[in-house]
């Protein structure tokens with residue numbers, strides 16, 4: 001038993017380094033593959049995107065200029081929120097959100113175990129303690145019932161992650177937040193363009209965080225944004241991204257003053273105008289890209305319907321899934337490693353999202369988390385596989401992925 005436990009842990013450590021090596025935006029084709037390498041996600045850059053960046057490059061403002069506000073307004077318009085604060089990454093956006101809510105030492109923030117580490121790290125940046133909640137076994141979305149069990153007098157906020165692009169059960173989470181006086185943050189890094197019961201991602205929580213990393217729906221190279229209807233929180237995040245200074249460079253230029261005051265400790269988390277120009281150009285194409293992603297996901301659903309060894313994650317009907325990822329579960333967790341390697345060998349960039357955050361060595365060491373804390377997420381981790389999905393794919397790519405997958409499974 002002790003031996004099995006040891007191996008189990010070792011597998012996870014291997015899983016980490018494997019993931020870190022493979023979780024890059026673009027994987028170069030390997031020389032031995034005959035067909036082009038198909039990454040699990042990748043950016044699409046068109047000529048109009050390049051022209052938009054060129055225009056910004058030729059303008060007076062490379063950073064803190066008008067393109068930033070323009071991009072913020074465009075994301076607000078798209079997501080239905082009132083205020084947008086653009087920052088240098090999704091991680092910076094999460095950090096700004098935690099800071100705006102006043103999270104500090106002694107505070108607990110509930111986060112799902114099944115997410116990218118940044119969702120929990122942002123709590124730690126502020127000196128707070130992330131508390132891991134388990135996920136629903138069918139959707140891998142944070143389980144409101146487990147959230148309820150994890151609430152203590154120290155809990156200050158919940159961060160919900162719209163895993164793979166499907167919005168969480170926000171009505172249940174909102175109720176919990178209201179009853180216990182907690183802030184609700186949506187990590188919408190997977191779900192830009194999704195909706196829940198007719199309400200858009202961006203309007204479902206007090207603060208919603210987006211990432212514009214190249215694997216996400218739209219990209220600015222690196223970049224992120226927090227959207228909110230709360231003016232006060234937006235103002236605090238604007239200050240936070242600029243060293244905690246009460247005005248920005250352009251505001252001072254307009255008024256014709258040199259004077260500024262740093263009123264709290266902040267960071268340089270600014271997004272440049274070059275990035276904002278790219279983001280605005282990309283956003284204009286997002287509706288079509290979402291449609292494409294949904295069509296590809298539907299093709300996977302159809303093609304996998306009679307492959308019993310593989311089951312796609314459950315999708316609630318009625319809501320709009322944004323399909324950042326297409327995740328399946330293998331019926332037999334014992335073959336995941338082999339299937340993963342087989343797909344890679346044939347040029348298909350399968351991936352695994354994610355090692356549950358509490359199993360990372362850092363969290364086990366610093367927060368004394370251990371296997372067994374979130375059993376559903378841990379069990380899911382052993383059998384999930386992310387199949388390629390991005391707007392540059394065609395349905396023939398889906399056919400190829402499913403063909404190779406069946407081959408590898410012997411199904």
Ligand SMILES: *Cc1c(COP(=O)(O)O)cnc(C)c1O
Nearest residue numbers: 089090091116118189211212213
């Ligand atoms: C991508 C991502 C982040 C971090 O975004 P970056 O822009 O890479 O910093 C945070 N949370 C989730 C769920 C993500 O997928």
